[in-house]
Amino acid sequence: MAKAQPGKKLPPTFWVLWLGSLVLLIVMQKNQPQDKSTYDQVYKELQKANVETKDVTAASLRSKYEGLLDKAVSESKLTEAEATTKKHEAVFLVANTEFRAGLMRNETQRIRTAYNTLWPLQKKLIDTPAWKDTKFTAAADSRFPEVPQTASGQEMFEKASEVISARNKSELIWGFMPGGYQAIDALVKMTGAVKGFSYAFGAFLLALVVRLIVFPFTQKTIMHSRMMSQLAPLTKDLKEKYGNDAQQMQIKTMELYKEYGLNPMAGCVPAFVQMPLFLTVYQAMLLYQFEFQKGEFLWINEALSKSTSGFIAPNLGQQDAILIIIYGISMIISQFLTPVSDPSQVKQMRLMGIGISVLFTFFMFTGAFPVVSGFVLYWTFTNILATFQSLRAYRLPLPPLQKVNTIHGGAVPNDTPFGKWLKNMTPPPPSGTTGDAKSTPKNGKTDIKTSTKTGKPQQHKPKK
Numbered sequence: 001m002a003k004a005q006p007g008k009k010l011p012p013t014f015w016v017l018w019l020g021s022l023v024l025l026i027v028m029q030k031n032q033p034q035d036k037s038t039y040d041q042v043y044k045e046l047q048k049a050n051v052e053t054k055d056v057t058a059a060s061l062r063s064k065y066e067g068l069l070d071k072a073v074s075e076s077k078l079t080e081a082e083a084t085t086k087k088h089e090a091v092f093l094v095a096n097t098e099f100r101a102g103l104m105r106n107e108t109q110r111i112r113t114a115y116n117t118l119w120p121l122q123k124k125l126i127d128t129p130a131w132k133d134t135k136f137t138a139a140a141d142s143r144f145p146e147v148p149q150t151a152s153g154q155e156m157f158e159k160a161s162e163v164i165s166a167r168n169k170s171e172l173i174w175g176f177m178p179g180g181y182q183a184i185d186a187l188v189k190m191t192g193a194v195k196g197f198s199y200a201f202g203a204f205l206l207a208l209v210v211r212l213i214v215f216p217f218t219q220k221t222i223m224h225s226r227m228m229s230q231l232a233p234l235t236k237d238l239k240e241k242y243g244n245d246a247q248q249m250q251i252k253t254m255e256l257y258k259e260y261g262l263n264p265m266a267g268c269v270p271a272f273v274q275m276p277l278f279l280t281v282y283q284a285m286l287l288y289q290f291e292f293q294k295g296e297f298l299w300i301n302e303a304l305s306k307s308t309s310g311f312i313a314p315n316l317g318q319q320d321a322i323l324i325i326i327y328g329i330s331m332i333i334s335q336f337l338t339p340v341s342d343p344s345q346v347k348q349m350r351l352m353g354i355g356i357s358v359l360f361t362f363f364m365f366t367g368a369f370p371v372v373s374g375f376v377l378y379w380t381f382t383n384i385l386a387t388f389q390s391l392r393a394y395r396l397p398l399p400p401l402q403k404v405n406t407i408h409g410g411a412v413p414n415d416t417p418f419g420k421w422l423k424n425m426t427p428p429p430p431s432g433t434t435g436d437a438k439s440t441p442k443n444g445k446t447d448i449k450t451s452t453k454t455g456k457p458q459q460h461k462p463k464k
Contacts, residue, residue, distance in 0.1 A: 045061055046094075055101035059098070070083070098113045102114065131153045136152070171287055190202070203378040211389070217271075238256065292372050293316070293318070300320050300373055328357060335350065
């Protein structure tokens with residue numbers, strides 16, 4: 001038995017170059033000039049960016065400034081309370097810069113960035129003197145009188161909300177599609193714009209309309225997944241046979257799909273068709289964001305919010321922890337019923353879907369992804385409706401798989417669109433063939449001859 005050849009050793013030149021590159025990287029890292037700026041110096045740079053309306057620069061300086069403040073606290077140069085006040089002032093300056101930059105460039109998204117900058121503190125410090133009464137001062141800018149120069153964080157937050165809300169009524173979706181705000185407003189006013197009912201019911205109606213539109217696409221995806229799942233025993237056999245050869249395993253799997261007339265990517269096409277609709281609806285909901293502050297839903301109301309110190313949202317325009325948890329549960333349940341095209345990847349795809357659901361819910365819960373309760377309620381209704389559709393689809397009878405015409409034989413399901421397409425695309429066999437093929441005689445008429453032979457095909461010996 002021949003001995004296995006040892007792997008080819010790398011030349012000494014390679015190791016010399018590798019070691020030299022490592023040493024050069026370490027030297028460059030040590031010689032890199034260290035930033036010895038103090039938090040006072042960075043604050044002056046932040047003020048300069050505020051005067052010059054450089055919102056991107058201000059946002060980057062804020063992160064650096066807060067890091068230096070934390071360092072000063074750890075070195076006992078500042079108290080925790082002093083550092084917190086300075087951080088609030090930095091947030092005010094950054095939001096003021098972003099606010100004016102949005103007005104200067106006529107970009108609502110930049111103003112929304114200012115709103116999102118203030119959002120975490122608004123959620124954390126609402127109804128506290130540090131947020132409502134402490135005044136901060138930014139650069140004066142007579143071009144934009146709607147942006148307060150001296151105000152509290154609460155006043156700046158409310159002013160940004162007011163400006164965005166006014167602009168949303170005429171804002172275009174994707175820059176060219178009108179009517180996003182008006183469409184959701186019509187659903188709310190359909191039931192009289194009642195505070196405790198209409199806004200939540202409007203979110204339900206919107207979810208219902210969207211699910212009805214995507215119903216045929218989703219149904220096709222689920223049924224295709226069920227058809228693919230019938231191949232699971234066959235793909236399992238292939239895995240046992242070609243498990244050590246990934247390339248051959250892939251080739252045989254694709255041959256199996258082709259033999260049964262199934263396309264593993266066919267289930268992905270409906271999902272891509274639905275994506276533009278979901279993004280468009282999200283943009284429309286974003287335009288209606290501040291109107292949700294007028295609505296309530298079951299436990300989400302002013303009285304319970306005050307009694308729980310803000311743990312429960314006062315209205316649908318604020319973030320509610322209980323609703324986010326319910327949404328996360330509904331998302332995980334819907335992931336278990338989401339169809340998977342590849343039967344061999346079901347477990348991995350399920351785990352991936354659950355992981356994304358948990359991560360997404362965590363970001364919403366911590367405020368890293370700020371969404372109001374009106375959005376969360378719409379997404380929860382969407383998940384519930386999608387779950388009902390999946391349960392219904394999985395209860396429908398499924399016809400058994402049939403092989404399509406291949407070089408190895410098989411039945412052609414001519415009653416299906418795929419079978420008809422395959423029949424039209426298959427070239428006719430040569431003239432004079434027998435068996436199940438068609439032969440075309442000279443008179444132009446077509447005779448279908450059925451072979452009566454049985455057993456294995458005859459083996460022809462090669463000529464010498």
